[in-house]
Amino acid sequence: MERKNAEIVIIEDEEDILELLEYHLGKEGYDVTGFLSADNVERFMEEESPALLIVDRNLPGVEGSEFVASMREIGYDTPVIFLTAKDKESELEEGFKRGGDDYITKPFNTKELLLRVEALLRRSGVKQSDKLRYRDLILDNQSRELYIDKRKIDLTNLEYRLLYTFVKNAQQTLQRDFLRDEVWGDDSDHFHDKTINVAINRLKKKIDPFGEKGYFVPIWGVGYKLG
Amino acid sequence: MERKNAEIVIIEDEEDILELLEYHLGKEGYDVTGFLSADNVERFMEEESPALLIVDRNLPGVEGSEFVASMREIGYDTPVIFLTAKDKESELEEGFKRGGDDYITKPFNTKELLLRVEALLRRSGVKQSDKLRYRDLILDNQSRELYIDKRKIDLTNLEYRLLYTFVKNAQQTLQRDFLRDEVWGDDSDHFHDKTINVAINRLKKKIDPFGEKGYFVPIWGVGYKLG
């Protein structure tokens, strides 16, 4: 069961460790955002609702477990894995008591960290996000949104279904008949010649206003293909 | 938040360790049942539905993680903490992959074990009885009340369920069919077109009388999404 693409926030003041974590988690397909202190994390959480927090205990300013406690206080139930160099029993207890779910001591084994992240996401019931990618297009099928370079592009229902069909069948030439059945539904009796053209045209304008990317390549007499 | 009296099953073939665990967990108020092998555990689980399993990896007969995997296979989602003398990375991975939630190596620190048991019970337990947040909305699921900026907003039963469904599935586009099933119940034969619209409309007016916050974004031809 894959749960990749989940959004993970890391709060860690040691930059090399932060980078290491970002690298490994990113490679696994998680969407990682790193912070060097807890300062702006609350605002970020309001906006993004990440699925998991990895928090260093020993942060500058507010201490890690204090931050988590205050998050719990105001109602956030986001799963937390504490990270710490210290190994003292009292600190461990404090971390759990303040709402931590797991505890990993530095230096940590990367494999174990990844396994614990996965296990915790599984247990806390994070919904698997299914995103489809094609070049710089990211189709988030849960929110039914299209992102290009992290920018959200509004699509109508028809446009979304159309683009989805193409991305789902990337590398293939989609015949007009296929598109009609798949996107418009095969019950349509009178199907105008240019309906597909116009729809693709409008889609093109939205995702590539300057016509420089050539997403849709017409295959003459057949249909279209992603390019 | 006390979660004592929870029923815990321990499967451990070394009798002295089993006794030690039974003693400490019992002292904390848990209802503990020990097994020396996985043999009769499945039947016990059918009868008692324990809240947590503590499973030794190195059991006589069926290996611990195999047992857990087979439990998962037939639908049990009971949280599992593995216990093992071994510390090899491959075993760790196998344990997590087969559905374990946590991993403690022998000899273990009793305090840490108790903390991890508590944390896991907390996480897997009363998942929905807490507070749900979305932006400035706080849904207290115990009292079934909505707070906005610490001010209580009275909602009807339907309105609460509707809002709950949205907050529970924030970031997702909820299709009309889904909302009908989830909020109104799937037994409704004649479901009027506009029922959802009107309900959302009323909810909107209550939580955002001036229509300045845009909580509900219509997704044309699909449904609604929190915005």
Add this chain to the structure above:
DNA sequence: GCAAATTGGTTACAAAATTGTTACGAATAC
């Protein structure tokens, strides 16, 4: 090569589909 034929591209407009709003009354709860 060149013109005719065929297919795709573009634009504006109108129809169609969907959502928003309000009022009314039946059902339910108090």
Add this chain to the structure above:
DNA sequence: GTATTCGTAACAATTTTGTAACCAATTTGC
């Protein structure tokens, strides 16, 4: 019996999408 809740209906407002007309590009037959 009164008040609240909620579904229904009618109508308004909005958004989307198909159609048609025309232009551009490509292929085909000669």
